Amino acid sequence: MRRLIGLLTIFVYAFMHLPIIVIIIFSFSKGEILSLPIPGWTLDWYRQAINDERLRAGLLNSLKVATVATIVASILGTLGAYAVQRYRFFGRQTFRAAVVIPILLPGIITGVAMLTFFAATDIPLGLLTVMIGHATFGFPVIFNTMAARLSRLPRSLEEAAADLGANPVQAFWRVGLPSIRTALMAGALLAFTLSFDEIIVTIFLTGNQNTLPMEIWARLRFGMTPEINATVTIILLVSGLLVVLSQRLTRE
Amino acid sequence: MSEIAVHVENCSRVFGNVRAADRVSLTINRGEFFTILGASGSGKTTTLRMIAGFEEPDEGRIVVNGQDVTKLPAYKRDVHTVFQDYALFPHLSVSDNVAFALEVKGEPDRKRVEDALALVQLSGLADRRPAQLSGGQQQRVALARSIVDRPSVLLLDEPLSALDAKIREELRVELKRLQRETGITFIYVTHDQEEALTLSDRMAVMRRGKVLQVGSPIEVYEHPADLFVAEFIGKANFLSGTLLDRGRVQVGDRIVEATPAMAIAPGRAVKVMIRPENMQIQPTGLDGRIVQALYLGPATEYLVRSGDQMFRVLELRRRGAKPHAEGAAVALGWKADEALIYPA
Numbered sequence: 051m052r053r054l055i056g057l058l059t060i061f062v063y064a065f066m067h068l069p070i071i072v073i074i075i076f077s078f079s080k081g082e083i084l085s086l087p088i089p090g091w092t093l094d095w096y097r098q099a100i101n102d103e104r105l106r107a108g109l110l111n112s113l114k115v116a117t118v119a120t121i122v123a124s125i126l127g128t129l130g131a132y133a134v135q136r137y138r139f140f141g142r143q144t145f146r147a148a149v150v151i152p153i154l155l156p157g158i159i160t161g162v163a164m165l166t167f168f169a170a171t172d173i174p175l176g177l178l179t180v181m182i183g184h185a186t187f188g189f190p191v192i193f194n195t196m197a198a199r200l201s202r203l204p205r206s207l208e209e210a211a212a213d214l215g216a217n218p219v220q221a222f223w224r225v226g227l228p229s230i231r232t233a234l235m236a237g238a239l240l241a242f243t244l245s246f247d248e249i250i251v252t253i254f255l256t257g258n259q260n261t262l263p264m265e266i267w268a269r270l271r272f273g274m275t276p277e278i279n280a281t282v283t284i285i286l287l288v289s290g291l292l293v294v295l296s297q298r299l300t301r302e
Numbered sequence: 303m304s305e306i307a308v309h310v311e312n313c314s315r316v317f318g319n320v321r322a323a324d325r326v327s328l329t330i331n332r333g334e335f336f337t338i339l340g341a342s343g344s345g346k347t348t349t350l351r352m353i354a355g356f357e358e359p360d361e362g363r364i365v366v367n368g369q370d371v372t373k374l375p376a377y378k379r380d381v382h383t384v385f386q387d388y389a390l391f392p393h394l395s396v397s398d399n400v401a402f403a404l405e406v407k408g409e410p411d412r413k414r415v416e417d418a419l420a421l422v423q424l425s426g427l428a429d430r431r432p433a434q435l436s437g438g439q440q441q442r443v444a445l446a447r448s449i450v451d452r453p454s455v456l457l458l459d460e461p462l463s464a465l466d467a468k469i470r471e472e473l474r475v476e477l478k479r480l481q482r483e484t485g486i487t488f489i490y491v492t493h494d495q496e497e498a499l500t501l502s503d504r505m506a507v508m509r510r511g512k513v514l515q516v517g518s519p520i521e522v523y524e525h526p527a528d529l530f531v532a533e534f535i536g537k538a539n540f541l542s543g544t545l546l547d548r549g550r551v552q553v554g555d556r557i558v559e560a561t562p563a564m565a566i567a568p569g570r571a572v573k574v575m576i577r578p579e580n581m582q583i584q585p586t587g588l589d590g591r592i593v594q595a596l597y598l599g600p601a602t603e604y605l606v607r608s609g610d611q612m613f614r615v616l617e618l619r620r621r622g623a624k625p626h627a628e629g630a631a632v633a634l635g636w637k638a639d640e641a642l643i644y645p646a
Contacts, residue, residue, distance in 0.1 A: 206389035209356055212376040213383045214403040214447065221377075224406070228393040 070286065077279035095280035105281055108265035115177055115252075115261055116245040119184035123241050126185070127192025128234060135200040150194070152187045160186060161254030168255070176257040183251045188241030192234070199233035236299035243292045247285060306368070307332045307455055307487040308353060313362030314511075315348050322348040324511035325362070330489060331504075332454075335481050337490045339498040339535070340508035346491045349508070350457050353489065354383045367454055382448035383457045386464065388440045390432035396443050397428035403451045418450040421480065438469040445477075449484055458490045462497065474501065495535045499523065507531050525563065529644050532575045539581065539613045541574040542646060551643060554609070556588070560641035571646040578603065578616035580640040583626060587635035588613075595628050602626075606634060 080090040099105055133139070134146055152160065164183050168175060207229060211221035249263040260268065262285070266278055308330040315323040323345040330336045340346040351357040353364055355376030363372045371379050382403070390399050398405075401415045419425050422442040432440055441461055448456055461477075462470045478501055481488045492498055498505050499519040506516045507527075515527035526532035529540075543553035547568050551558045560574045583604070590608035602625045604615040613634060617625075626632060 204387060204389065206385045206387055207391065209354075209376070210383070210385060210389035210391070211402070211406075213354060213356075213381075214406065215377050215451075216402070216406040217377050220406050224402070225391055228391075 073279050074283050074286070077276060077283045079276065082276065095276040096284075099277045099280040099284070102277065104260070104265055105262065105277075108260050108262035111177060111259050112246055112262040115180050115184055116242045118181040119188050119245045120238050120242045122181070122185040123188030123192050124234060124238050127189050127237065127241075128196050128230070130189070130193050131196035131200055135197055146197075150190050153190045157248070157250030158254075161251045164251070165254045174257065175255055177259055179255040179257075180252050180261065183255045184245040184248060187248075187251075188245060191241045191244065192237035195233050195237035195240070196230060199230050203229055232299040236296040239292045239296035239299070243289045243296075247289060305332050306330070307334070307366070308489065309363075309365035310349065310353065311363040311365065313349070313352055313359040313364065315345075315352060315357055316360050321511045323352065323359070326508075326511070326513055328506055328513065328516065330455075330487060332487055333485050335478070335488045335490065335501055335503045337492060337498040337502040337505040338508060339492060339495060339505055341493055341534075343510070344508040345511035346493075346508050347459060348511075350383075350459055350489065350491045353455070354381055354457050355379050380453050381455045381457060382453040383459060384441075384444050384448050384461045386460045388432070388444040390440055390443055390447070392432055394432075395428065396424065396430050396432065396435070399432065399443055400446045400450050402447060407451065414450055418446040421449070421483070422446045422476070437465050438473060441465065441473060442476075445480065449480070449486060452484065453486065455487045455489060458488060460492055461490075463492070463494070477501065499535070507534065509534075525642070526575070527563075529573060529575065529646075532642075532644070537578050537614055539576045539578065541576070541611075543572060543574065545570050545572045545643065549638065549643075558641070559638040560643045561639050563642040563644050566643060566645050572643050573646045574641050574643055576636050576641045578614040579618075580636050581613060581615045582635050583615060583617065583632045584635040585633060587633040589631070589633050592626055592628050592630050592632055595625055597625065604632075606632060608634065 077095055078091050078093070080092045080094075130145075130149060134142060160183065164179070164186075165175075168179050173179060207225055208221055211225040212218075216224060247263050249261075249267060252261050252264055256264065262281070266281060269275065269278060306329055308328070310326055310328040310330075313323055313326045314321060326345065326349050328336075328338075328349070338346040338349060348357060352359050353366070355371070355374060355378075359372065363370055365371065366379060366381060391402065394402070397415050397419065400418050401410060401412075404411050404414060416425065416428075419428060422445050424439065424442050424446065427435065427439065427443075432443065435443065441464075444461070458477075462473055465473065474497060477488075477490075490497075490501060502519055504516065504518050505522055507514045507522060509530060515522055515531050517525075522531065523535055526535065532538045541551070541553045541558060543551040543558065545562075545566055545568050546552055546557065548562060549559055551560055551572055551574055553574070558574060563575075566572060579601075583606075588608050590606040590613065592604050593607050593612070594605040596603040596605075599619075601616050601618050604617065604626065606613045606615055615634065619625075
């Protein structure tokens with residue numbers, strides 16, 4: 051019985067991760083096509099990927115989008131969580147539920163909805179619209195981590211700061227922010243990662259500038275190249291690190 | 303400056319349909335150790351929070367040092383609070399916690415921080431984080447933090463309730479010393495009557511949002527304002543009866559001599575209150591039988607049944623005197639001026 055469960059576990063892991071492992075292995079392979087046996091090992095594909103102009107442009111765009119979207123989402127998410135945790139106002143519960151919708155909505159719906167909106171308001175598509183789109187699903191991510199942290203934060207800390215003479219701004223910088231800093235960083239890292247490899251919303255909202263996932267996707271039409279394997283492996287490594295870091299911070 | 307540190311004038315605070323504080327009026331003198339005593343829900347913490355500025359009274363005024371602060375936010379008041387859960391800033395070291403009030407004022411001063419830490423005997427722990435300290439040490443840091451810039455008034459919200467009995471007693475002595483040495487007006491909220499009696503210069507007893515009595519511990523203990531206060535502070539025996547005339551009460555078929563605690567019309571139903579230490583076991587008097595004798599060391603407490611009522615009698619140990627045995631038939635007596643009559 052135990053052996054059976056062990057076997058099943060391995061099978062499930064293989065099912066989920068084997069494709070990824072294959073890509074990682076082939077990114078180091080000398081062969082031009084995915085085939086076994088592996089003819090030999092090389093780092094050439096990584097060199098090529100790093101020197102590829104369009105991949106670099108895509109990476110830069112992705113970083114721009116993810117950074118701006120994360121900053122916008124961080125500010126809105128923090129303020130929203132703060133409002134919901136600290137104040138009682140009309141529509142509070144509804145707001146709380148509504149905030150989470152952008153994560154649950156399929157990207158295609160967000161994409162179509164925002165495209166329609168931008169078209170109707172004559173806002174030209176480009177990186178800016180992609181940033182706005184990504185901020186909409188980054189916002190609930192940050193809102194949730196912040197709301198969870200704030201709910202565990204004793205109210206007396208803020209009161210103590212005010213009590214000792216700190217005005218609201220001082221209280222926020224000296225006590226409020228330091229107490230929520232790790233949660234904010236965790237949320238921001240997660241939002242950044244989500245934005246960085248997002249593709250569906252991006253397809254709808256971008257102009258002629260490609261993000262990295264879009265560039266990769268575009269190339270796939272001409273087949274899987276080892277260069278792409280190398281790029282994907284790098285992305286995998288970086289997002290993996292960010293997610294692990296984010297979880298570490300949440301646990302604090 | 304005036305001699306009055308804090309004046310709470312007819313302050314009420316309503317939460318939903320509960321009047322947490324109901325026309326509370328208190329006058330606290332400068333340099334006084336003032337205690338607000340009450341059970342949970344009595345309004346003592348709400349009153350404290352109104353003085354601190356965390357709650358705004360729905361009616362009434364708060365005056366600190368002669369200045370009306372009713373509408374003033376907490377950070378502009380010359381009042382600091384020691385919180386029940388300490389509320390130390392977890393990301394700051396002990397000395398940075400203590401320095402906080404000076405830092406936000408823009409007058410950092412290492413010397414004053416060191417002095418405050420020395421005052422609470424924590425000089426060696428300046429670089430620790432709050433999480434590395436014991437409960438008692440954390441409470442000392444909280445104290446140092448709130449006296450470092452010498453506020454004129456310090457509010458303490460059940461500061462000892464989260465601590466072990468032994469540390470509680472230690473800190474109690476220290477609180478009193480700290481108050482004497484700094485001369486800061488302390489307003490101390492507690493549900494522990496022993497703390498209130500031992501620490502206070504004066505105290506207020508609260509119940510259901512109302513102040514029942516204000517006075518020195520001796521006044522409150524020996525002349526409680528009503529039956530609730532009598533029973534809440536210390537132990538008390540009660541006899542039910544009818545007031546005949548000034549100083550005489552018909553209890554069953556006996557006439558008992560006692561002292562009216564206030565003006566009461568003859569013929570009214572009353573209760574006579576006698577403290578256990580004011581009851582004596584003597585040759586004649588109210589007949590009863592000892593149900594239980596509790597040897598307390600310096601004293602013995604007897605539970606005496608008389609008719610269908612139980613009495614507590616506290617007898618100090620006298621040299622050579624043998625405690626009365628359980629089951630012994632005894633008679634109880636008291637002095638008329640130590641038995642107080644209240645309307646029932």
